[in-house]
Amino acid sequence: MTQVNEGIIGARKTPADATDFEREQLRFFLPGEDLAVKLHDLNPSLAWLSVFNDMKLIENERQLIAWIQNNFGSVEAIREVVANLAFFGPDTATFLKNRLDAQASALSPLLVTSWNLVFRHMRTAKQGFARAEWFDLLPQLKRGEHDNIILERLAEVLRPKLKLTKPFIWREQPDDKTPEKPSDLMSINYEIEEGLSSSDVLAVWPQNADVNTDTNLLRYLNAALIAALADATDVGVESNDGYSTTDSGVPSIAKHSQNEYRSGFQAIVRVIAEIWSRVVQKSPTAAIAFVEEWRRSNFRLIRRLALFAAMDKVVPAALVANLLIDLPIGDLFLSSVEVQRLIPKRWIELDETQQEAILSRVCGGPPRSWYHQGAEGDRAMDHLRYDALSNMVRHGLSIGDTASLILREIQIRYPQWMPKPPEQAGFRVWHEGGFRDRAAESDDLTDVTDENLVAEAQRIVANANFMDGNKWEGLVLKDPDRAFRGLSFEMKHGNWPQDFWRQLLWSRTPYLDPGTEPHLAVLLANCPLDVLATFAPAAAAWLDEHAKTLSANLLWPLWDHLTQAARIETPENAHE
Numbered sequence: 001m002t003q004v005n006e007g008i009i010g011a012r013k014t015p016a017d018a019t020d021f022e023r024e025q026l027r028f029f030l031p032g033e034d035l036a037v038k039l040h041d042l043n044p045s046l047a048w049l050s051v052f053n054d055m056k057l058i059e060n061e062r063q064l065i066a067w068i069q070n071n072f073g074s075v076e077a078i079r080e081v082v083a084n085l086a087f088f089g090p091d092t093a094t095f096l097k098n099r100l101d102a103q104a105s106a107l108s109p110l111l112v113t114s115w116n117l118v119f120r121h122m123r124t125a126k127q128g129f130a131r132a133e134w135f136d137l138l139p140q141l142k143r144g145e146h147d148n149i150i151l152e153r154l155a156e157v158l159r160p161k162l163k164l165t166k167p168f169i170w171r172e173q174p175d176d177k178t179p180e181k182p183s184d185l186m187s188i189n190y191e192i193e194e195g196l197s198s199s200d201v202l203a204v205w206p207q208n209a210d211v212n213t214d215t216n217l218l219r220y221l222n223a224a225l226i227a228a229l230a231d232a233t234d235v236g237v238e239s240n241d242g243y244s245t246t247d248s249g250v251p252s253i254a255k256h257s258q259n260e261y262r263s264g265f266q267a268i269v270r271v272i273a274e275i276w277s278r279v280v281q282k283s284p285t286a287a288i289a290f291v292e293e294w295r296r297s298n299f300r301l302i303r304r305l306a307l308f309a310a311m312d313k314v315v316p317a318a319l320v321a322n323l324l325i326d327l328p329i330g331d332l333f334l335s336s337v338e339v340q341r342l343i344p345k346r347w348i349e350l351d352e353t354q355q356e357a358i359l360s361r362v363c364g365g366p367p368r369s370w371y372h373q374g375a376e377g378d379r380a381m382d383h384l385r386y387d388a389l390s391n392m393v394r395h396g397l398s399i400g401d402t403a404s405l406i407l408r409e410i411q412i413r414y415p416q417w418m419p420k421p422p423e424q425a426g427f428r429v430w431h432e433g434g435f436r437d438r439a440a441e442s443d444d445l446t447d448v449t450d451e452n453l454v455a456e457a458q459r460i461v462a463n464a465n466f467m468d469g470n471k472w473e474g475l476v477l478k479d480p481d482r483a484f485r486g487l488s489f490e491m492k493h494g495n496w497p498q499d500f501w502r503q504l505l506w507s508r509t510p511y512l513d514p515g516t517e518p519h520l521a522v523l524l525a526n527c528p529l530d531v532l533a534t535f536a537p538a539a540a541a542w543l544d545e546h547a548k549t550l551s552a553n554l555l556w557p558l559w560d561h562l563t564q565a566a567r568i569e570t571p572e573n574a575h576e
Contacts, residue, residue, distance in 0.1 A: 344397060
């Protein structure tokens with residue numbers, strides 16, 4: 001028994017540190033009705049939690065309560081519990097919450113906040129109410145039942161709710177870096193039930209619904225959205241100052257291909273936008289009232305709804321001008337998709353004074369406090385001003401002498417900058433391709449066999465002129481399935497061309513072959529660690545993008561392998 005104590009307690013060993021002999025000792029020593037007492041007294045690292053479960057030592061989650069309570073003061077304990085949240089339900093959350101409250105004064109605010117988030121997740125994760133609620137609502141909606149109780153339930157189903165997961169992206173940090181916020185310990189998301197989309201809701205909501213019914217639905221949805229945004233802001237993943245969770249979750253308020261494969265706030269926002277578009281046809285006065293309300297909101301996502309709606313000619317030009325002039329200055333650049341669509345659409349309707357006021361704001365750029373002092377901060381501000389002004393010029397808008405001079409000065413400072421293609425205007429991230437003509441870039445590889453693909457691409461890249469397009473990059477954007485097949489052949493010979501892998505992993509062009517994703521995960525999980533370390537950030541980003549569609553037996557081994565690779569310092573991953 002002393003040997004067991006020294007094995008798993010003295011040095012707080014994790015499963016990776018333990019010998020097979022020590023594991024067998026645990027298997028012999030821990031079983032029994034008093035497991036909870038033994039875990040409390042021995043207090044091993046919570047990294048053992050999943051191992052004990054695999055060893056069939058845990059009969060129910062209540063056996064873990066005292067053990068977890070012993071570790072309320074450990075950030076590592078939070079990480080381990082988050083990685084194993086599937087074990088826990090609402091009863092455990094209630095017990096732990098009461099015990100945390102009794103100790104809260106002795107713990108740091110970060111620990112108290114983080115544990116409370118964990119307990120919130122436990123209370124709802126095993127219940128599955130939202131999905132059952134949607135299937136219960138569906139026949140009622142199809143029968144045309146739209147009373148206030150039904151609308152309130154529908155809004156609740158669409159309201160994004162807190163969901164915690166083990167972080168998928170490896171964030172390179174020094175081992176001794178102190179966590180500062182809950183998101184340093186866990187991945188914090190806001191999600192609706194998996195599989196439910198805005199299309200599901202809009203398909204059963206009648207086009208010819210009475211305008212009062214439509215506006216009632218909008219009010220319930222608006223209230224649900226406000227509640228979710230307030231919670232996300234309080235948790236620290238949503239903000240008016242800087243890129244946050246709704247920016248990645250809702251690339252565009254209007255229907256757009258960039259919204260595909262998005263969840264979270266996407267569904268409720270798209271339903272609001274589409275129902276408003278129906279209301280404006282039935283009662284312009286009611287629709288305009290929503291615009292007035294949205295533009296005064298404390299939340300940027302809701303102000304984006306106002307910008308979206310203001311593109312409709314029913315919204316008076318004076319209201320459009322006031323919206324753009326009164327908008328918080330950061331919104332002109334953070335909500336750039338909607339802003340860069342609205343301005344060309346309604347610019348000609350604004351008078352000269354209104355146009356000058358808006359141009360003055362654009363020329364001033366975003367708040368300087370967003371950026372560090374120095375050349376990099378100046379460059380970032382210039383880039384945002386350049387994107388906005390060059391988009392106006394592209395649409396043939398008159399921007400006046402002052403704005404034209406500022407644009408020209410930026411062009412002189414950065415002659416390599418080019419306006420984004422029209423379809424990409426305002427998007428900070430574009431997932432379906434780059435700025436090149438992808439179809440033309442990989443023509444030289446068309447007749448090359450998959451087995452010779454990589455070697456031929458390497459030959460072309462090595463002999464390319466400076467202005468030639470990157471043929472391999474063109475291929476991974478146009479046909480990532482074929483690019484992967486070529487890399488698979490190379491891997492059989494022990495070749496892992498790092499730049500080619502990096503470009504493939506950053507491509508967000510959807511795969512057409514259903515075997516590509518799982519096969520790619522298997523190859524990455526078997527990639528030599530010293531090689532994987534050279535493109536670990538790209539691999540981690542790929543894993544983050546595919547985490548919801550990979551099976552658990554592929555996801556977690558790859559995650560663990562990437563974590564080990566990311567700890568290896570290389571010149572490549574130091575600068576990605």
